[in-house]
Amino acid sequence: MxxxxxxxxxxxxxxxxxxxxxxxxxxxxxxxxxxxxxxxxxxxxxxxxxxxxxxxxxxxxxxxxxxxxxxxxxxxxxxxxxxxxxxxxxxxxxxxxxxxxxxxxxxxxxxxxxxxxxxxxxxxxxxxxxxxxxxxxxxxxxxxxxxxxxxxxxxxxxxxxxxxxxxxxxxxxxxxxxxxxxxxxxxxxxxxxxxxxxxxxxxxxxxxxxxxxxxKDVQARRLRDGVVEVDGLLNLDDFAAETGIRLPVGPYETVAGHIMAVLGQVPAEGDWVEAGGSRLAVARMDGRRIERVRVSPNPPARGGVPPDGGETGSVETAAVGAATRDADTQDAASSEA
Structure with a gap:
């Protein structure tokens, strides 16, 4: 910057x-x-x-x-x-x-x-x-x-x-x-x-x-149908207070850090992970930083494997959105070839 x-x-x-x-x-x-x-x-x-x-x-x-x-x-x-x-x-x-x-x-x-x-x-x-x-x-x-x-x-x-x-x-x-x-x-x-x-x-x-x-810094906004949009820099305790979802402790301090750790890459808008029975989707990026995260009460993706040491309300599946996006990108590249 x-x-x-x-x-x-x-x-x-x-x-x-x-x-x-x-x-x-x-x-x-x-x-x-x-x-x-x-x-x-x-x-x-x-x-x-x-x-x-x-x-x-x-x-x-x-x-x-x-x-x-x-x-x-x-x-x-x-x-x-x-x-x-x-x-x-x-x-x-x-x-x-x-x-x-x-x-x-x-x-x-x-x-x-x-x-x-x-x-x-x-x-x-x-x-x-x-x-x-x-x-x-x-x-x-x-x-x-x-x-x-x-x-x-x-x-x-x-x-x-x-x-x-x-x-x-x-x-x-x-x-x-x-x-x-x-x-x-x-x-x-x-x-x-x-x-x-x-x-x-x-x-x-x-x-x-x-x-x-x-x-005025709106850390969390309540939308329709139980959807909550939060600031990516929200720390884990505040995220739990706003959403009821307790993310596992890891090498990060924020919900954005958790998403990046699970995905294993810098995400794009639309990428998502599952946590506590909800979907955590990247709603807006600011350069390489996750600016806003949209939390919706969707069921976890089928076939997800909970990480070791997971607890109730913690991450249940990972990197589903990014994997889908990467697969689509590869298919598009194959078609062009």
């Missing part, structure tokens, strides 16, 4: 000009107080147990307490889940991030930034794997910089780098404590896997925080 292109439909990359710190501070405080409340109601001392209480004991205390509301229980459970969820499951992938090249003149960078709903932009040199920092949109508009030909690389701020294996809750605490709002997530090879923002991590606990600057 060309970092100089202003038009890039992306998932929320960085919050609007209103700083997320004002949102995050009371929310994190609420999480802390809710946890302390659960400990007290369970007969414990939150100060004495802060370092030694286990997740299992805390869950037992919450389950046995009758004074917590449904919302409080859900909030505490999300804290537990965040403590076990790695950044690779919640990051905005690099293909969905608007990068600014360090050599861009300030005037060009400002035009690109103005065409997006984001406020913070990673700045890279040579490639997206060489992120040297980030700029805030206000940095690009400051009147003090009279020379609009100054390269944006001269205005970069330091950025936090984190491994994709780092867990959400510790990262949230670190970013809040050190005042970071954007972090670059690195893969195991030292390349850029994507980004996370403070707002992203808070949303993992309490759900979406939307305002007038956010682009």
């Amino acid at each position: 060309d970092p100089m292109e202003p038009r890039q439909p992306v998932s929320p990359q960085a919050g609007p000009p209103q700083p997320p710190r004002r949102v995050a501070r009371p929310l994190v405080w609420l999480l802390s107080k809710s946890t302390d409340l659960a400990v007290r109601l369970g007969g414990g001392d939150p100060q004495a147990l802060r370092e030694e209480i286990t997740a299992d004991r805390m869950r037992a205390m919450v389950a046995g307490n009758t004074q917590l509301t449904t919302e409080e229980r859900a909030l505490i459970e999300e804290v537990f889940a965040a403590g076990e969820r790695p950044l690779r499951e919640v990051l905005v992938p690099r293909t969905e991030v608007v990068f600014l090249d360090a050599t861009l003149p300030l005037s060009t960078a400002a035009r690109i930034a103005a065409a997006t709903p984001h406020s913070r932009f990673p700045v890279c040199r040579d490639s997206h794997d060489e992120v040297i920092g980030f700029v805030h949109i206000r940095d690009l508009l400051v009147p003090e910089v009279a020379d609009r030909s100054v390269p944006v690389g001269e205005l970069v701020r330091p950025v936090l780098y984190l491994p994709a294996s780092q867990l959400v809750l510790p990262v949230l605490s670190e970013m809040r404590r050190e005042g970071h709002h954007l972090a670059i997530v690195m893969d195991e090879y030292g390349g850029t896997a994507g980004i996370v923002t403070l707002e992203d991590l808070v949303e993992e606990l309490i759900g979406d925080i939307r305002d007038e600057y956010d682009v």
